[in-house]
Amino acid sequence: MVTIKDIAKKAGVSVSTVSRTLNNYSDVSPQTRQKVLQIARELNYFPNAVAKSLVQKKTHTIGMFFGNKVNSGFDHPFFLDVISAVREVVGNAGYDLLIFTNKNKERATYTTLCRERSVDGVLLLLTGEGKKRTEQLIELQESGIPCIAIDIPLEGRKCTYVESDNYAGAKLAMEHLLSLGHRKIAFIGGDEISKTSFDRLRGYQDALMESRIGFDPSLVRLGYFSREKARQAAAELIAAQPQITAFFAASDVMACGVVEAMDQHHLQVPADVSVVGFDDSKEAEHCRPPLTTVRQQKYELGREAARLLLAILEKPDFRPKHAQLPCALVIRSSTCPPKQP
Amino acid sequence: MVTIKDIAKKAGVSVSTVSRTLNNYSDVSPQTRQKVLQIARELNYFPNAVAKSLVQKKTHTIGMFFGNKVNSGFDHPFFLDVISAVREVVGNAGYDLLIFTNKNKERATYTTLCRERSVDGVLLLLTGEGKKRTEQLIELQESGIPCIAIDIPLEGRKCTYVESDNYAGAKLAMEHLLSLGHRKIAFIGGDEISKTSFDRLRGYQDALMESRIGFDPSLVRLGYFSREKARQAAAELIAAQPQITAFFAASDVMACGVVEAMDQHHLQVPADVSVVGFDDSKEAEHCRPPLTTVRQQKYELGREAARLLLAILEKPDFRPKHAQLPCALVIRSSTCPPKQP
DNA sequence: CGATTCACCAAAAACGTTTTTGGAGCCGAT
DNA sequence: ATCGGCTCCAAAAACGTTTTTGGTGAATCG
Numbered sequence: 001m002v003t004i005k006d007i008a009k010k011a012g013v014s015v016s017t018v019s020r021t022l023n024n025y026s027d028v029s030p031q032t033r034q035k036v037l038q039i040a041r042e043l044n045y046f047p048n049a050v051a052k053s054l055v056q057k058k059t060h061t062i063g064m065f066f067g068n069k070v071n072s073g074f075d076h077p078f079f080l081d082v083i084s085a086v087r088e089v090v091g092n093a094g095y096d097l098l099i100f101t102n103k104n105k106e107r108a109t110y111t112t113l114c115r116e117r118s119v120d121g122v123l124l125l126l127t128g129e130g131k132k133r134t135e136q137l138i139e140l141q142e143s144g145i146p147c148i149a150i151d152i153p154l155e156g157r158k159c160t161y162v163e164s165d166n167y168a169g170a171k172l173a174m175e176h177l178l179s180l181g182h183r184k185i186a187f188i189g190g191d192e193i194s195k196t197s198f199d200r201l202r203g204y205q206d207a208l209m210e211s212r213i214g215f216d217p218s219l220v221r222l223g224y225f226s227r228e229k230a231r232q233a234a235a236e237l238i239a240a241q242p243q244i245t246a247f248f249a250a251s252d253v254m255a256c257g258v259v260e261a262m263d264q265h266h267l268q269v270p271a272d273v274s275v276v277g278f279d280d281s282k283e284a285e286h287c288r289p290p291l292t293t294v295r296q297q298k299y300e301l302g303r304e305a306a307r308l309l310l311a312i313l314e315k316p317d318f319r320p321k322h323a324q325l326p327c328a329l330v331i332r333s334s335t336c337p338p339k340q341p
Numbered sequence: 342m343v344t345i346k347d348i349a350k351k352a353g354v355s356v357s358t359v360s361r362t363l364n365n366y367s368d369v370s371p372q373t374r375q376k377v378l379q380i381a382r383e384l385n386y387f388p389n390a391v392a393k394s395l396v397q398k399k400t401h402t403i404g405m406f407f408g409n410k411v412n413s414g415f416d417h418p419f420f421l422d423v424i425s426a427v428r429e430v431v432g433n434a435g436y437d438l439l440i441f442t443n444k445n446k447e448r449a450t451y452t453t454l455c456r457e458r459s460v461d462g463v464l465l466l467l468t469g470e471g472k473k474r475t476e477q478l479i480e481l482q483e484s485g486i487p488c489i490a491i492d493i494p495l496e497g498r499k500c501t502y503v504e505s506d507n508y509a510g511a512k513l514a515m516e517h518l519l520s521l522g523h524r525k526i527a528f529i530g531g532d533e534i535s536k537t538s539f540d541r542l543r544g545y546q547d548a549l550m551e552s553r554i555g556f557d558p559s560l561v562r563l564g565y566f567s568r569e570k571a572r573q574a575a576a577e578l579i580a581a582q583p584q585i586t587a588f589f590a591a592s593d594v595m596a597c598g599v600v601e602a603m604d605q606h607h608l609q610v611p612a613d614v615s616v617v618g619f620d621d622s623k624e625a626e627h628c629r630p631p632l633t634t635v636r637q638q639k640y641e642l643g644r645e646a647a648r649l650l651l652a653i654l655e656k657p658d659f660r661p662k663h664a665q666l667p668c669a670l671v672i673r674s675s676t677c678p679p680k681q682p
Numbered sequence: 683c684g685a686t687t688c689a690c691c692a693a694a695a696a697c698g699t700t701t702t703t704g705g706a707g708c709c710g711a712t
Numbered sequence: 713a714t715c716g717g718c719t720c721c722a723a724a725a726a727c728g729t730t731t732t733t734g735g736t737g738a739a740t741c742g
Contacts, residue, residue, distance in 0.1 A: 056729085
């Protein structure tokens with residue numbers, strides 16, 4: 001490995017001079033600059049980023065955490081969009097991406113891992129994890145490490161989150177169903193803990209209240225973002241209350257589960273039962289029938305997250321404010337007016 | 342940041358002693374070990390990986406390069422499977438993943454980027470890039486940096502590649518079509534340069550020769566792994582030679598293009614024309630009709646790549662040998678016997 | 683002409699570790 | 713008693729940079 005010392009020796013100058021020329025500082029004459037630059041090129045020199053990081057305390061690296069389900073942790077429905085967006089904006093700003101995967105650290109937390117690796121900032125895209133993580137999230141939030149989460153409400157001095165306007169999105173879906181004439185609309189929710197789930201449920205609820213139909217808790221079940229669990233929940237609901245004419249599921253994979261349940265009950269979608277999903281993921285497009293759903297701007301979510309992070313990093317007194325992106329209704333073939341009885 | 346020095350001071354020992362206890366060396370008495378360990382915990386100490394890397398010349402980091410098409414470089418059809426697999430095996434072995442995204446380095450090559458960052462090894466998953474890259478690949482191959490490529494034939498002291506057995510896979514597809522009774526089978530190839538494309542073409546060719554039908558170059562067009570280009574090529578072929586009863590496309594996205602072309606020519610798939618793809622990607626499953634295709638073991642490809650890399654890293658005299666994984670035919674609804682004229 | 687500034691550079695400290703070197707103290711064997 | 717070999721530890725070197733400090737000689741200013 002050719003170092004700054006080798007250049008210094010060959011050029012007959014000190015290492016500090018080499019460093020200053022290589023970093024385009026003043027305080028070095030054109031002649032020596034020339035010579036040093038030429039020798040650096042001859043020796044095919046490139047700086048050692050590790051050494052540089054050690055003294056500068058800046059690694060030009062953005063850390064990322066993803067969920068860690070066994071056998072594949074990259075299964076978040078937004079993974080591809082988010083990482084593509086992040087790569088784009090972070091790359092243009094001169095950063096690389098460090099994906100935390102090392103599993104040989106038992107006692108590690110998000111915070112200690114970030115500190116160990118000295119990442120400049122960190123992005124979180126987690127799937128629904130247990131309660132154990134919440135302590136870790138709080139620790140991270142208070143650590144002072146620049147941090148942006150997606151869909152998880154963190155807020156601190158150097159820390160915030162981005163999400164879709166899930167409440168408004170859910171209302172869009174409900175307004176669509178209501179305007180088609182549906183009155184008995186079931187809801188397959190996510191879980192009990194995530195803000196995402198909570199907001200979508202609120203949207204469902206409020207839309208019903210505002211339309212003067214009223215909210216009926218017996219029409220609500222949780223599907224835990226799982227196709228199978230949603231299928232089961234929908235099967236139970238439709239068996240218990242055959243008057244249901246529409247389902248609104250809080251994710252597309254769950255909506256697919258609902259469609260499956262209807263199939264098994266020999267009900268046609270949308271002729272007998274309408275179904276609306278959420279996310280506009282690939283599943284929505286490829287489902288039979290293609291799903292009417294609420295589109296989230298997944299790529300923009302990632303882009304906004306990355307931009308916020310960079311702002312925190314590069315503007316010393318930037319006060320991060322959480323961002324909410326609008327959703328849009330995408331009408332496909334899984335919804336139509338209810339049959340007249 | 343709490344350092345080894347702080348611990349040393351508080352414990353009344355030297356930094357070297359702290360280092361030795363923290364790294365479980367011998368040469369330290371049970372009493373001092375106790376004390377140091379306790380103080381380390383009290384101070385909430387964790388080692389600085391950057392400093393460690395500098396002296397040990399080992400970063401416990403695996404670099405990854407992906408294609409860099411504008412606006413999304415993670416569009417390789419195997420991206421998700423490969424990165425999931427890599428994460429799994431590399432993470433269990435105690436490594437993190439560095440994804441090179443920094444675009445502020447004009448003169449950089451794969452090799453210099455790896456050296457700058459001091460990654461321990463590197464994985465390549467590139468989409469078809471121009472010729473300019475080949476020099477860079479050769480440089481990397483000869484650099485001595487541990488390196489595994491996917492689908493690109495690199496071989497060196499610390500460097501090799503993994504791929505599917507594309508030749509055998511293509512033959513599987515052809516044997517299927519031939520056994521159904523097809524005789525006039527067109528081929529939509531990839532490009533002129535990649536080994537992948539070449540091997541699949543050979544498989545197509547040899548299958549025809551062995552069946553004594555013979556190879557007819559006028560039945561071959563390139564689609565450059567693009568749906569649109571493949572659609573166009575197929576349209577031209579079927580217009581020029583309406584006797585064609587089947588298409589074999591060297592990728593699923595291209596096969597989708599072929600199906601589209603048939604649609605536009607008012608030909609039914611598979612009733613009028615059979616279509617076979619390659620890869621078994623999502624597109625194959627979701628195409629109308631679902632595609633008969635040749636499955637690649639995408640996850641295993643990534644796993645094998647990661648395993649090979651780790652072997653190079655951890656066994657000093659491991660001589661890497663390139664790996665070839667078998668393909669399997671997946672029969673869906675895009676193939677059937679040809680109409681009897 | 684003396685004092686001040688300026689352009690240029692070398693030397694050394696610093697970053698937080700690991701690794702090497704060497705040495706003090708003790709025990710047992712000669 | 714002396715030597716050799718332990719066990720335990722401190723001191724210092726090393727990793728490859730950047731940054732701080734300080735200094736020399738020449739030019740400028742009063």
